[in-house]
Amino acid sequence: MSAPVRTLVAWCPDWPVVATGSPLNEPAAVIFANRVVAASLAARTLGVQRGLRRRAAQARCAELVIHDRDEAREARLFEPVVASLDDISPRVEVTRPGACAIVVRGPSRYFGGDAAVADLVRNRMGEVLEGRAEVKVGVADGPFAAALAARAADPVRLVEEGTAAEFLAPMRIGVLERPELSDVLIRLGVRTLGAFAALPVGDVLARFGAEGRGAHRLAAGLDERPPDARLPPADWSVAAEIDPPADRVDRVAFVARSLADELHRRLGKEGVTCVRVAIEAQTEHGEELIRLWRHEGALTDAAVADRVRWQLDGWLNGSAATRPSGGIARVALVPDELIPATGRQLGFWGGETEIDERAARVAARLQGQLGADAVMVPERRGGRHAHEQLTLVPSATVELRGRSLTSDPEAPPWPGALPTPSPTRVFRNPGSVDVHDAAGRPVTVDGRGRLSASPDCLMIDGKKQVVTAWAGPWPVDERWWDPGGHRRQARFQMIADDGVARLLALEGGRWWITAVWD
Amino acid sequence: MAAAESLPHIIDPAEALDDRKARLRLVADRVAPMALARERTLPVLPELVDLLPGGALRRGSVVGVNGMGGATSLALALAAGPSSAGSWTAIVGQPELGLVAAEEAGIALERLLVVSPEPSSWAGAVAALVGSVDVVLVAPRHRVAAGDARRLTARLRERGSVMIHTGGRWGPGADVQLDVAHSEWVGLGIGHGMLRSRRVTINGGGRGAAARPRSARLLLPGPTGAPASAG
Numbered sequence: 001m002s003a004p005v006r007t008l009v010a011w012c013p014d015w016p017v018v019a020t021g022s023p024l025n026e027p028a029a030v031i032f033a034n035r036v037v038a039a040s041l042a043a044r045t046l047g048v049q050r051g052l053r054r055r056a057a058q059a060r061c062a063e064l065v066i067h068d069r070d071e072a073r074e075a076r077l078f079e080p081v082v083a084s085l086d087d088i089s090p091r092v093e094v095t096r097p098g099a100c101a102i103v104v105r106g107p108s109r110y111f112g113g114d115a116a117v118a119d120l121v122r123n124r125m126g127e128v129l130e131g132r133a134e135v136k137v138g139v140a141d142g143p144f145a146a147a148l149a150a151r152a153a154d155p156v157r158l159v160e161e162g163t164a165a166e167f168l169a170p171m172r173i174g175v176l177e178r179p180e181l182s183d184v185l186i187r188l189g190v191r192t193l194g195a196f197a198a199l200p201v202g203d204v205l206a207r208f209g210a211e212g213r214g215a216h217r218l219a220a221g222l223d224e225r226p227p228d229a230r231l232p233p234a235d236w237s238v239a240a241e242i243d244p245p246a247d248r249v250d251r252v253a254f255v256a257r258s259l260a261d262e263l264h265r266r267l268g269k270e271g272v273t274c275v276r277v278a279i280e281a282q283t284e285h286g287e288e289l290i291r292l293w294r295h296e297g298a299l300t301d302a303a304v305a306d307r308v309r310w311q312l313d314g315w316l317n318g319s320a321a322t323r324p325s326g327g328i329a330r331v332a333l334v335p336d337e338l339i340p341a342t343g344r345q346l347g348f349w350g351g352e353t354e355i356d357e358r359a360a361r362v363a364a365r366l367q368g369q370l371g372a373d374a375v376m377v378p379e380r381r382g383g384r385h386a387h388e389q390l391t392l393v394p395s396a397t398v399e400l401r402g403r404s405l406t407s408d409p410e411a412p413p414w415p416g417a418l419p420t421p422s423p424t425r426v427f428r429n430p431g432s433v434d435v436h437d438a439a440g441r442p443v444t445v446d447g448r449g450r451l452s453a454s455p456d457c458l459m460i461d462g463k464k465q466v467v468t469a470w471a472g473p474w475p476v477d478e479r480w481w482d483p484g485g486h487r488r489q490a491r492f493q494m495i496a497d498d499g500v501a502r503l504l505a506l507e508g509g510r511w512w513i514t515a516v517w518d
Numbered sequence: 519m520a521a522a523e524s525l526p527h528i529i530d531p532a533e534a535l536d537d538r539k540a541r542l543r544l545v546a547d548r549v550a551p552m553a554l555a556r557e558r559t560l561p562v563l564p565e566l567v568d569l570l571p572g573g574a575l576r577r578g579s580v581v582g583v584n585g586m587g588g589a590t591s592l593a594l595a596l597a598a599g600p601s602s603a604g605s606w607t608a609i610v611g612q613p614e615l616g617l618v619a620a621e622e623a624g625i626a627l628e629r630l631l632v633v634s635p636e637p638s639s640w641a642g643a644v645a646a647l648v649g650s651v652d653v654v655l656v657a658p659r660h661r662v663a664a665g666d667a668r669r670l671t672a673r674l675r676e677r678g679s680v681m682i683h684t685g686g687r688w689g690p691g692a693d694v695q696l697d698v699a700h701s702e703w704v705g706l707g708i709g710h711g712m713l714r715s716r717r718v719t720i721n722g723g724g725r726g727a728a729a730r731p732r733s734a735r736l737l738l739p740g741p742t743g744a745p746a747s748a749g
Binding site: 355356358359361362363365366369370373374375376377378386389390392395403404405406419420421422423424425426427428454469470471493495498499500501515517518 | 586587588589590591594604605606613614615616617618619621622626627628629630631632633634635636639642643646647649650651652701702703706707708709710711712713714715716739740741742743
């Protein structure tokens with residue numbers, strides 16, 4: 001069995017937070033789909049962890065600054081950092097924004113050892129980052145061990161050649177990042193990579209299938225796939241000329257999408273899928289730009305399109321030193337490492353299904369045509385008012401496939417929330433209305449919540465509607481501790497003689513129609 | 519025995535091939551996927567079965583919903599059946615629609631898109647949704663051009679989605695038309711109580727199989743927000 005190729009991984013911890021530009025010593029977190037995906041060191045010391053819900057994170061750290069995830073920005077800011085390594089190795093591979101890998105055998109011979117290369121990489125990246133983020137470097141046999149070495153690094157960790165298995169053995173099984181597999185293994189009492197690697201290969205394959213075997217190989221310090229499982233490289237590259245050459249990313253993004261689709265179709269027909277793709281661009285002045293992107297799973301068409309867009313954005317909006325001198329005239333995608341496509345099993349009940357895929361595609365397409373705020377999906381928040389319990393967020397900020405939005409039965413109630421049935425229309429900009437009593441005087445509510453008189457009629461747009469039934473006032477006194485957010489309302493349900501039931505609110509001496517049942 | 523074995527040899531090979539192809543075609547006809555009328559429909563909530571021809575939403579059809587008190591509730595209740603059975607729902611041009619009410623009616627919010635296009639791109643957005651999303655709820659505030667409406671109707675038939683429109687600004691009419699003829703709230707008194715449910719009478723009509731008049735009385739919304747039988 002040949003040893004995995006010696007690899008260096010350079011990793012900037014908390015890159016999503018760094019990319020937002022917030023200082024490292026302030027508590028900040030990046031949220032995607034209502035869950036924390038990254039947190040600054042200051043936030044982590046206060047207990048904000050990955051995977052926490054927004055509210056839970058805010059509960060642990062009240063002054064937490066929350067940013068929405070912007071992967072394009074993360075990738076754009078990472079490009080100059082990666083570009084600083086280009087003369088150490090011509091094939092720098094980006095795993096995700098914030099982490100990149102180099103095959104280190106050649107550079108080590110040239111620069112005089114792994115330690116020398118690691119220091120050089122750290123210095124180069126440190127110069128570009130100017131203290132905005134720290135850099136950790138790990139060198140080991142194979143990208144998996146090297147990535148874990150980078151995580152354990154302080155700030156450099158070299159794992160001697162041939163000792164990857166020993167280095168990995170005490171690690172927790174969770175580092176495989178296969179939650180379902182590690183969940184089962186932990187329940188079986190297999191808690192470390194060493195214990196997993198000690199299991200017989202045949203048994204692992206019989207119980208956990210091909211995916212389990214890949215994980216088993218990683219745990220044993222080998223490559224995920226044996227070298228003979230990789231397919232010989234063939235020319236399945238796709239390319240597009242851009243005429244006139246594009247210097248703005250929105251013009252190239254369209255090409256990126258169609259190229260990714262074409263690559264996906266071509267590979268799909270051959271029954272293969274790629275885990276690493278080279279993105280090549282040529283400018284009108286003949287400059288050649290190339291960058292490798294790797295994905296742990298297989299790269300789907302949407303994932304490839306995203307990466308092409310990020311990469312082109314990084315090149316076109318980079319610093320003056322690295323920016324190409326002209327517009328981009330040609331873009332090519334070269335699938336670099338191919339594996340047989342084992343297919344994705346789409347769920348029958350729940351999970352990922354074909355119809356989810358179709359809906360996600362149309363949402364992405366409409367978002368491109370109409371703008372990000374034109375396609376929204378509901379998300380659960382909390383509150384006493386109908387517009388607060390569920391809000392709309394742009395569909396691009398959540399994963400639509402296999403989404404689950406069931407309400408938490410354990411969640412405590414919101415005292416003062418309105419009873420069911422809820423209104424069918426909730427106005428973001430409520431309309432003003434006058435409410436009069438039988439004598440024609442405006443109806444008011446005093447400081448103790450007492451009504452001046454029974455409401456008799458509504459004046460809506462100058463038209464008089466007689467109130468036939470009503471109930472209230474139901475007072476709400478919210479956020480009295482926050483001068484900016486403090487609200488005091490008295491709410492009423494009223495039915496007028498047009499038969500329409502309305503929710504009215506008296507706030508600051510004025511009446512508003514906030515919702516309607518129609 | 520020997521004669522039977524030698525028989526294929528005296529037949530011209532091309533002729534044998536044709537013969538085999540013909541037999542294959544017969545088999546293909548027998549096993550070809552057949553679209554049953556039942557499979558070309560989307561289920562609705564049991565309370566609404568009496569209002570629709572065949573007791574379900576026929577794929578590719580346009581359903582119109584009208585009436586002063588209850589049209590939006592009825593549209594949500596119609597979409598709730600397919601949505602709870604696994605379909606995606608899109609709400610076009612109604613950003614103020616009550617999401618809590620939609621959930622109470624039975625719509626699965628994890629399979630809901632809320633799209634707000636400008637009037638100029640309205641037809642294009644609806645056309646894109648048709649075919650990708652099973653149920654499209656529309657309430658155009660502008661007049662839909664006759665050509666756009668015709669193209670959308672044709673696309674619905676071809677792609678098998680259902681469009682439910684409220685507000686009556688849809689030129690070519692609907693395959694199934696449901697009107698809330700009478701509605702009355704229960705539970706709210708004068709200075710006391712709260713809105714609990716609404717008794718409605720819904721009249722149905724339409725074209726073709728839906729032309730026979732139908733009528734149903736139910737609670738819309740019922741005490742939990744979902745439609746309930748009036749019994």
